[in-house]
Each structure stands twice: as C-alpha cells, then as structure tokens.
Amino acid sequence: MITNRPAESTHKGIQLLMPIIEVGNLSKIYRTQKRLPGLAGAVQGLFNRQYTEVRAVDGVSFNIEEGELVGFLGPNGAGKTTTLKMLSGILYPTSGTARVMGFTPSERKNEYRRQFALVMGQKNQLWWDLPAQESLFLNKEIYGVSDADYKETLEEMTELLQVKHLLGIMVRELSLGERMKFELIASLLHRPRVLFLDEPTIGLDVVAQKNIREFIKDYNRRTKTTILLTSHYMNDIQALCDRVVVINHGKKIFDGRLEAVVERFSQAKLITVAFKNGGVSPEQLAAFGKVLENTKVKAVLQVPREEVKKASNEILSRFDVDDINIEEVPIEEVIEKVFKGGESS
Template sequence: MASPVIQVHDLRKIYMVGEREAGVLAAVRSLVRRRTRAIRAVDGITFHVDAGEIVGFLGPNGAGKTTTLKMLAGLLHPTEGDARVLGFRPWERDREYLRRMTLVMGQRNQLIWDIPVVDSFELNRAIYNIPPEAYRQTVEELVALLELGPLLHKPVRNLSLGERMKCEIAASLLHRPRVLFLDEPTIGLDVTMQRRIRGFVAEYNRRTGATVLLTSHYMADVEALCRRVIVIHHGVLLFDGALEALVERFSPFKLITVELADLPARDLSAYGQVVRQDEGTVTLRVPKAITPEVTGRLLADLEVLDLTVQDPPIEEVIEQVFAQPEETTLATGNGELRPELL
C-alpha cells in the first residue's frame, strides 16, 4: 500500500469540565460564574498504521485510548489536529467511511435483547444495504469461524456473555469493514473465550487484510495479536514500536530464577532484589547491564541445579511504564524515548 490506512497527526481532545467546590455557597456562586478546568484527554498524538496491521493500543484507564478510538470512529470531534482513515476525515462521518469501518465495544451491546441473533443481523443488513448474496456468504463465513451455528436462532437474552460477544463481533463485521476498532473486545470473558476471540481476530485479519486497532487490558490479547503496540499515558504517546522493543526499552531489569540444592537457601539479596522465594527456587530482579556478571557469581558461589534468565512479564513492564510520574513520560517519536527513562 502506498499510503497508510490510518494517519493521525497531532490529534488533541480537550474537555472543559465544570468544577464545583463543596457547599451551598459554592453551588450558588457557580450559577453566576462557572469555573471550568481543561482535561487534556488526548494531548497531541501522531502515528500511522499501514494496511493489514494489527496494532495494540495500550494505556491505563483514562489515558485517552477510548477517546482516540472514538475520534477515529467519527464519534468525537478533535479539539485540534487531524486524522485520516482510508482517506476520510472520520468525524465528517461520510456514509462511505461508515460503511467501511466498524467499532466493537466489549462492554456495550447493539444486539436486540428479546429477539434471535439472526434477526439483529438482518437489521444490520438493512442498515448497511448489503446485497443478499454477499450477506449470505459473510454470515456463512462468520458462523463457521466463530462457531455461531447453534446460537443464531436463540434470543440474545438466553446467551452467555461469551456467546453474546461472539455474536456482537459477527454483527459488527457483516458489512466486511476494512478497518476495525476494537475497544476491550474480550473484557469479562473467560480465558477460553478470550483465546477464541483472539484467534478469530487474527484469522479475520489474515483472510481479509483488514486493519485492526485494538485496546485491551489483557496483555495476552496484545501478545497474541499485535506485533506493534502504541502506548499512551496522560494523553501523550509514550511508545510506538514492536512489542519486544517495548520490553527492551522499558525494563532495565532481567529476572534470574535459580533452583538451589541446599535448602533453606541463604539470603540472596546481595545478588539482586529478591522477587519470589519458595522451596528451593529463588527469583531475583537484576539490572540488565550486570546480569551476566551476577549469573556468573551465582553459578560460582552456589550449588545451582538450574538457572534461567527471562524478561519480566509484559504486565510488569507496562505497570512500570505507567508508574512514571507525568512529567517524565514524554515521547519523542517512533520508538524513541527520552534517555532519563532508561
């Protein structure tokens, strides 16, 4: 593809919220002059996504993920900046654009509660004006991929949460969108169902070449689906690059797990920070730079049965990223970070 499918340039969304102090007097005062405060939900982010990419959008609650997603889906006007998706400016809500993208929200339903799933599908067919032949084919395909066969003719209220989510996703894809915005698509589901939905998104992306932008609290989703992640925090882009690079950059530590012969083990805090210690197994957190040296000392000093060196789990890395105070979390562009963070 010549130009990226999603282009975001210096996008900003600033909300003005009324502020009120407690007390009757303050309430009366606010009638005359409302004090407002600017919430910078999204504060100037820039990125591109190429056709067929699956990009994970990470950030803690309130980081600006959903606001960004809503701007790209045409639901919110930005305060400043620009964005193009498939060449359209989303918030102009061009019918052609709406026909080519979809938004899935894990916590919200569009299916009609009291009637069978397939009838809600019919409704979307009418709204999107899908030709009968294409509709039949898409439904067949989705039913096969998501194993919807037995669910189609049940009323939505009789479905489990996971079954409902599968049907929600299918309903959102009937018009074969080229761009998918998935906001927490697996939230609240059990592990098996999460895995199935993940598998489906990957498969859909492979088959149709659709571009996917996904937010999730479950790192497993991100690890399984996204080679690339974009991290935002306090409305600012913190990192944009490969998932491995994120770990590499943000975690200056390695985890060394040693299994020792002589239990109870001696105090190992001289070698590094003890993260876990049970039976004969001890896990140490060690600065990356001195990992080889510490490993050597451990092997020399102790009777080691087994030793492994690992990157910390992705959740922990992310947690560390978000633990940074606001002023130090400044990004400088693609995959680049300010040195003091490292």
C-alpha cells in the same frame, strides 16, 4: 473468502502506498461545567460558568499500514476509547488530525461509514429484544449489504464463532460471550477495511476470550483488514499484536514491537539459580540484586541489566550451582509498573 482492497491513492499518476490510519498530534480536551452544590451553585452558574478540563488525549501521533493488527494499550482512563471515538467520527478532536482511508472521520461521510466498524465491548449495539438473526438482518439493511454477501458472511462467521445454533435466541438472553460474537459478526457484515475493537473481550470467561481472540487473529490474516484493538488483558495483546502503541495520561509513551517494551522499560532481568547441595543464605544472595524467591533448591534474583553478566559469573564461581537461567521480567509486570508510573524494574 472475504478480501479487501489495498490502500492505494493516486497522486499525479504515481501509485503511493499511504498509511491507512494517520494520527497527527491529536488531542481531545473534555470540558465539563463545574458546579457548586445547591442554589448558590445554580445562581453562580447562570452568571459565571466555570469549567473543568480533562485532557483525555494529548498530542498523540501514529501511523498504521493497511493490514496491520495493532494493540492500543494503556491503563484505565489513558485515553484509548476517546482516541477510537475520534477515529470513528463520534467525537470531534480539540486539535490535531485524524485520517482513516483518506477520510476525516469527523466529517462523517457515508462513504467512510461504509468502510469501517467500531465494536465496543462495554456497549451493546444489537437490538436487545430481537433474536440475534433479526438484529443482524437489520444491520445488513442499514449497510445495504447484498443478499448474497450477507448469506456468505453470516454462514462463514457463525460457523467460525460457533454460534449458528443461537441465531434464533433473543439478544438479551445470550451470554456476554455469545453476544460479543454476534456484535463482531454484525460489525463485519459490510466487510469494513478498518476495524476498531475497544475491549472486545472485557468481562468474558477465559474460553470465550480465547475464541474471540483466535477469530480476530485469523480474520486479520485472511482478510488483511486493518485492526486497532484496545484491551487491558495482556493475554489478548500478546496473542494478537506484534506492534503496540502504548498511551498513558493521554500521551503516547511507546510505539513498537511488543517485546521491545521490555527492553525499553525494564531495567532488570531475572536470574534463576538451582543449587546442587542445598540453598544459600539470603544475605549472600542479596549482594547480587533483589531476592524474589529463595528455597533450599532454587533462588530467583532480580538483577540490574548491566550487572547480569558479572553477577551470573560470580554466582557460578561462588556457589555449587546445578543450573542457571537468565530471563526477561514478564511483559505483563513491566507494563503494569510503567502504568503505575513507578520505577520500572
């Protein structure tokens, strides 16, 4: 059984519980050289360099407590990977602060490196031409994991992820899902206290996605490892994370419980009505809101939040209703609309 130490820091003899991850006004601007095409560009570049700036992360702040599993959500290009790279010390922030377990990641202290891991779904970190087992063994050596710990972790993880029988297979011959499982194992051998997972289920089939998802959830519960996870699959986020931090265009737009996303961004609810004796004309229904579906037996209406009560009362009194149901718009749809920057309904 793997456990991690609690995040405590002693300050003047008092034990303070500090957030394990502290991000304050963190920004990253990428500067790339603008070049005109051809010789003119090359010549001009010598004398007068022009740069294009991409504000990838723009003043983001959040704290994460030890043991939390937080979803980091945002559309493509929102700045998620850039943030995780800054938290891992791969990238230097342009401004602002990042502290993880009291370390400043960009200082790249070995002591820090031994206590966190970054797994990127789109990047292979294992040795391509080695059997999985040897790739894992190299990681053990790099991190100075003891033989006993290695054996125990390997045994447990390969069992949980059902990849024991694949230990002898070359990494490049594994399926994407199998490889991802070994990537996870490799990153957990040194039992990091903080784990950054960047799209760990990207491109995987549904079964592998589910396996990995369940493993992450269980691992977080058992070991209290702090996990910050990005995924653009809402299934992952919904299954794993109570709390989400949402970013768009490099800015944080939401931080809180996942269900609260709907309350915050969705201005409508869905009313589903089942009719007793045949349907109602779309014109009659349109008076209450947007008609999403309308058959002889059932209609689905999208009604502004503040009008739901009045609308349902009127529907009940006006039509021959068998059943009526009021629901929130699915989180997935709400988030999608928020990302598109359009009117969230």
